[in-house]
Amino acid sequence: MPAKKDGDDRPADELNIHMVDTRTLRALAHPLRLRLLNALREFGPATASGLADRLGESSGATSYHLRQLASNGFVEDDPERGKGRERWWRAVHAGTAFNTGLFVNHPDPDVRGAVGVVLHEIADNHAQELSTWLGTMHEWPEEWHRAWEASDFKLRLTPDLSAELITKMHELIESYRDRVPEGTEGAVTVRSHLHLFPRPTD
Structure with a gap:
């Protein structure tokens, strides 16, 4: 779930990022909806039945949750692909972002619960993607x-320095975007996960 970085002055619509509010956060806070949205963003437009096959769900469930995502502006019809009664869906935005500081301590427990669902699903998805790579690494050239990495580091930082480090890491990753044209031999989509959080010292 890409995020709009602090200090990035470009508006969210220029970055094609959906900035979540309390209403759309509640709509997003469902594991299957998050998986559907991620699949559409990563693999492109699909039908409810196609997504059901990819995710191991029933087409009735995927169809229902796609409609819920559509009613909250996350996905939309892709009429150029639809044939007859076949309904195709596409993601509206490239990513979703929200300021966790506004929601983690929100007075409404439903909002706090929703943000917990979203964040834990993101963490689970990251773990699953890494596990899939480890299990299929032998199939790759x-x-x-x-050319892959899984490392961890321990640093002593203040909150300001931690935020500065995150911004610099985002900037470094973004500097590699669009450097490789479509169709370049040997190039594939690479996933990067960024986790930075405080730990107790004792």
């Missing part, structure tokens, strides 16, 4: 065996 040898060059990729030397």
Whole structure:
């Protein structure tokens, strides 16, 4: 779930990012809806039955939750692909972002619960993606065996320095975007996960 970075002065619509409010946060706070949205963003437009096959769900469930996502502006019809009664869906935005500080301490417990669902689903998705890579690494060309990373670091930082580090890491990653044209031999989509959080010292 890409996020609009602090300090990035470009408006969310220019970045094609959906800025979540309390209403749309509640609509998003469902594991299957998050998986549907991620699948449409990563693999492109699809039908409810196609998404059901990809995610191992019933087409009735995917159809219902796609309609809920559509009513809150996350997905929309893709009329150029629809044939007859076949309904195709596409993601409206490239990513979703919200200021966790506004929601984690929100006075409404339903809002706090919703943000917990979203954040835990993101963490679960990251873990699943890494596990899938580890389990299928042998299927990839040898060059990729030397070009992946899973590291952790321990630093002593203030909140301001932590925020500064996050911004710099985002900027570094963004500097590689669009450097490789479509169709370049040997190029694939690469996933990067960024986790930075405080730990107790004792």
